[in-house]
Amino acid sequence: MAAGGFCKLPDGTVVVALHLPYGSAGVRVLVHARNRARALTRLRNLGLRAVHLRGNAAPPTPDEITAVLHHPDGLIWRTAPAGDGVPAGELWHPIRALLRGPAMAQG
Template sequence: MAAGGFSRLPNGTVVVALNLPHGSAGVRVLVHARNRARALTRLRNLGLRAVYLRGNTAPPTPDEITAVLHHPDGLVWRTAPLDGTSASGLWRPIRSLLRPAALPGR
C-alpha cells in the first residue's frame, strides 16, 4: 500500500502519484495512463506487485504533471523523504529504479 493520489487531465487521462518506501528513504513515482487502473497495472507489470491507491491524499502537483507528460515513457521517479516533506532531485526514468544491482566482478 502507498500514499498518493491522482489528477484527471482535460483530455480524460490521469496522472497517478505514489510515495513508495525504498531503502532508508522513499521514492515518488508518477505514472501517466488512460485511467487509474491502467496506471497501477503498469507498475504491477514492472514488478511492483503490492501497489494500491487508496484515496487522494497526495495528488501530483502541477510541476509533477508537467514532468511526467514530457517524459516519453510517462513513468518517472525521484527520491522523497518518508516524513512527507517535499521530494528533491531530478526525475528519472523508472528503468533506473528497477535496474538490478551490478554484480561484483562483471
C-alpha cells in the same frame, strides 16, 4: 501500501502519484495513463505487485504533472521529499533506473 493520489487531466487521462518504500526515504513515482486502473497495472507489470492507491491524500503537483507528461515513457520517479519540499537538486529519473537498483522493499 502506498500513499498517493491522482489528477484527471482535461483530455480524460490521469496522472497517478505514489510514495513507495525504497531505501531509507522511499520514492515518489508518477505514472501517466488512460485511467487509474491502467496506471497501477503498468506498475504491476514492472514487478511492483503490491501497489494500491487508496484515497487521494497526496495528488501530483502541477510541476510533477508537467514532468511526467514530458517524459516519453510517462513513468518516472525520484527520492521522496523528507518534508514539504523537493529533494535538493534531484531530477526525475526513468523507471528503468529504479528497477536496476536494489530490490524494492516488500511491505
